[in-house]
Amino acid sequence: MxxxxxxxxxxxxxxxxxxxxxxxxxxxxxxxxxxxxxxxxxxxxxxxxxxxxxxxxxxxxxxxxxxxxxxxxxxxxxxxxxxxxxxxxxxxxxxxxxxxxxxxxxxxxxxxxxxxxxxxxxxxxxxxxxxxxxxxxxxxxxxxxxxxxxxxxxxxxxxxxxxxxxxxxxxxxxxxxxxxxxxxxxxxxxxxxxxxxxxxxxxxxxxxxxxxxxxxxxxxxxxxxxxxxxxxHGGGSSTGSFSKISAVLLRQSVHLFIHRHQGSFAAAGYRILMAVSAALRVCLLAGSSWWSPDPIRTERLRSLKKWKAVLSWSAGMESRLIRSFS
Known part of the structure; x- marks a missing residue:
């Protein structure tokens, strides 16, 4: 055809x-x-x-x-x-x-x-x-x-x-x-x-x-x-440490996009809002993971590690985070 x-x-x-x-x-x-x-x-x-x-x-x-x-x-x-x-x-x-x-x-x-x-x-x-x-x-x-x-x-x-x-x-x-x-x-x-x-x-x-x-x-x-x-088929490699590095690299890339196309003020706002969003998720996951049955508990602990990494990125520690994954 x-x-x-x-x-x-x-x-x-x-x-x-x-x-x-x-x-x-x-x-x-x-x-x-x-x-x-x-x-x-x-x-x-x-x-x-x-x-x-x-x-x-x-x-x-x-x-x-x-x-x-x-x-x-x-x-x-x-x-x-x-x-x-x-x-x-x-x-x-x-x-x-x-x-x-x-x-x-x-x-x-x-x-x-x-x-x-x-x-x-x-x-x-x-x-x-x-x-x-x-x-x-x-x-x-x-x-x-x-x-x-x-x-x-x-x-x-x-x-x-x-x-x-x-x-x-x-x-x-x-x-x-x-x-x-x-x-x-x-x-x-x-x-x-x-x-x-x-x-x-x-x-x-x-x-x-x-x-x-x-x-x-x-x-x-x-x-x-x-x-x-x-x-x-995407997403087959998003567990464990790769989940953390991919979460950090994703936020880093979005921050770069917003800075390039919308300006530094919008980029700063993105980092602040991601800090709030990540902090809320960390609190919820930390509280709920302990009483959750397996395998739900395992998945929530994995998500907790990911959102802790995002929270650290929001605080400006992306260079140290990315080096630790490499």
């Missing part, structure tokens, strides 16, 4: 690997099964994980372009490195833990041609069990919506203006949104290069928001395409 007037083999698929070899294999299998007629090349960048991904690609997907980074540059910089070699008209940025469903890339490509003002397109993301992954549509972070952000609230108040996502989840046609998830993004290669790719200041988290914001500043629009469905 060749959507509209899209030239065959116009898309460069770019995947960043970090200790995700098996996920990369599954993602490439789905790509070869459902969408290779649109794909000009596949580029995989390994962020110094040296997990055998090169050998797997040589054995199973020998046409894949493999780029080995000697350092773990982070998601954004690794994508920038891979994009330098892209020769396709369009870039499909894929997380390694994504699986394309039949027609998903074709539908995204068709939407790109139908929306001449499109900057970045993102599909509907599904969890492993087939349920909706609400993070596929995002509002730009503000101090207020970040302080109140939780899966519990999102599920119960999906139409709240804080999230600005309800229209996307009820529409059957492409709908303009502020930002889409970096798990799967389709955009023109020329646009990616014009905005300088991902901002290098972000190591993990927030770089997709920043990319969407930079695209909007060009006068282009970002769209969620609900008819395109992709499975995103």
């Amino acid at each position: 060749n959507p509209l007037h899209l030239s065959p083999r116009s898309v460069t698929v770019l995947i960043v690997n970090w200790k995700s070899k098996d996920y990369v294999r599954a993602s490439l299998r789905s790509l070869h099964e459902h969408a290779m007629e649109l794909v000009k090349e596949v580029i995989v960048v390994d962020g110094a994980s040296f997990d055998g991904c090169r050998e797997m690609l040589l054995a199973e997907f020998p046409d894949t372009i493999f780029i080995q980074s000697e350092q773990n540059l982070g998601f954004g910089k690794c994508n920038n490195l891979g994009a330098k070699s892209a020769t396709g008209d369009w870039l499909l940025l894929l997380n390694p833990d994504t699986v394309l469903r039949p027609g998903s890339l074709q539908t995204l490509a068709g939407a790109m041609e139908q929306c001449p003002d499109a900057g970045i397109l993102g599909p509907k993301l599904l969890n492993t069990d087939g349920s909706l992954q609400t993070s596929c549509v995002q509002a730009f972070p503000t101090p207020i919506n970040q302080a109140l952000d939780s899966d519990w609230l999102r599920l119960r108040l999906p139409g709240a203006k804080l999230w600005d996502t309800q229209r996307a989840f009820t529409s059957r046609t492409p709908v303009e949104v502020q930002a889409v998830s970096g798990a799967c993004m389709l955009l023109r290669t020329e646009v990616f290069r014009r905005i300088g790719g991902f901002s290098p200041e972000y190591f993990m988290y927030g770089e997709d928001m920043d990319l969407c914001a930079k695209v909007k500043k060009l006068g282009l629009r970002n769209y969620h395409v609900p008819a395109s469905e992709i499975v995103h």
Whole structure:
């Protein structure tokens, strides 16, 4: 199926690997099964994980372009490195833990041609069990919506203006949104290069928001395409110490985004509100975890450690925290 007037083999698929070899294999299998007629090349960048991904690609997907980074540059910089070699008209940025469903890339490509003002397109993301992954549509972070952000609230108040996502989840046609998830993004290669790719200041988290914001500043629009469905297995590594470092890095990246796009006053407000939010959660979790039965108690103690780390970050101790995780 060749959507509209899209030239065959116009898309460069770019995947960043970090200790995700098996996920990369599954993602490439789905790509070869459902969408290779649109794909000009596949580029995989390994962020110094040296997990055998090169050998797997040589054995199973020998046409894949493999780029080995000697350092773990982070998601954004690794994508920038891979994009330098892209020769396709369009870039499909894929997380390694994504699986394309039949027609998903074709539908995204068709939407790109139908929306001449499109900057970045993102599909509907599904969890492993087939349920909706609400993070596929995002509002730009503000101090207020970040302080109140939780899966519990999102599920119960999906139409709240804080999230600005309800229209996307009820529409059957492409709908303009502020930002889409970096798990799967389709955009023109020329646009990616014009905005300088991902901002290098972000190591993990927030770089997709920043990319969407930079695209909007060009006068282009970002769209969620609900008819395109992709499975995103994400979140499989968010336990233990990684949960703490990911929580800290997420807040650090959001703080950077707010400072860059909304100013230092808003960034200071975000840090203060996160301190209040984290302190409340620490108090609640500390009190409830002791009388909770297992495995609830174990989960609450894990959450308690995470929110203690966020509280420490709010107090300005992010450098010490990040060093302790490394």
